Every structure is written in structure tokens, then in C-alpha cells.
Amino acid sequence: MLEIPCGAMKAIIYVVDSSDTDRLVIAKEEFHAILEEEELKGAVVLIFANKQDLPGALDDAAVAEALELHKIKNRQWAIFKTSALKGEGLFEGLDW
Known part of the structure; x- marks a missing residue:
């Protein structure tokens, strides 16, 4: 996670390994815990579904579903x- 102050606005950048389907449950739990952090309330969220170059990588829609966006x-x-x-x-x- 990288927090970027954008003036008065904050952003969360969350990078997910789209090819590691076994860890998506952990990634989802960690992601939703981050969203509950008080200092990040209201921050916009950018998710990178990374490793799209690997065979078997989930597309962005499948990652969005797994993370329960x-x-x-x-x-x-x-x-x-x-x-x-x-x-x-x-x-x-x-x-x-």
C-alpha cells in the first residue's frame, strides 16, 4: 500500500498479484482492514490487478469480485x- 497525499485528498494504491489466486482471500482481508483505518477514511482507492502478463492471471473483473469491491x-x-x-x-x- 502506498499513501499519496493529494492536497486535502488522500489516495490508497493497492497492488494485487492477479496470478496468485490462493492469496486473494488474504489480500481481501488486508484490503478491507486498510479501508477501516481512521486516517484513511474518505481516501480514494486505486487497485492495480498486477501480473496480467502471466498465464492464468485473473482479469480485473475477477479481482474486483474476489476483493468484494x-x-x-x-x-x-x-x-x-x-x-x-x-x-x-x-x-x-x-x-x-
């Missing part, structure tokens, strides 16, 4: 498919 009602969020190795999707996410 549909339960986030009180803040803005977005998810982007990325490959840090190839540099794909990173700038699109940060531009958001």
Missing part, C-alpha cells in the same frame, strides 16, 4: 489491469 459504497475506487514488468496499465491508473 462492490461493497465499497462510501468512496471512489477504480481497478486497472497492470503488468509492472512490462509497464502496462500503470500510467492509466495513476492518471485516474
Whole structure:
């Protein structure tokens, strides 16, 4: 997680290994715990579904479902498919 102060606004960047389906349950639990942190209330959330270059990696919709992003009602969020190795999707996410 990286917290970036954006003036009065805060952002959370959460990177998920889309190819490690066994750890998605842990990633979901940790993610929702972060959202409960008092100092991060109201922060916008950017999720990178990383390692899209690997075979068997879940797409952004499957990662969103695994992280239960549909339960986030009180803040803005977005998810982007990325490959840090190839540099794909990173700038699109940060531009958001």
C-alpha cells in the first residue's frame, strides 16, 4: 500500500498479484482492514490487478469480485489491469 497525499485528498494504491489466486482471500482481508483505518477514511482507492502478463492471471473483473469491491459504497475506487514488468496499465491508473 502506498499513501499519496493529494492536497486535502488522500489516495490508497493497492497492488494485487492477479496470478496468485490462493492469496486473494488474504489480500481481501488486508484490503478491507486498510479501508477501516481512521486516517484513511474518505481516501480514494486505486487497485492495480498486477501480473496480467502471466498465464492464468485473473482479469480485473475477477479481482474486483474476489476483493468484494462492490461493497465499497462510501468512496471512489477504480481497478486497472497492470503488468509492472512490462509497464502496462500503470500510467492509466495513476492518471485516474
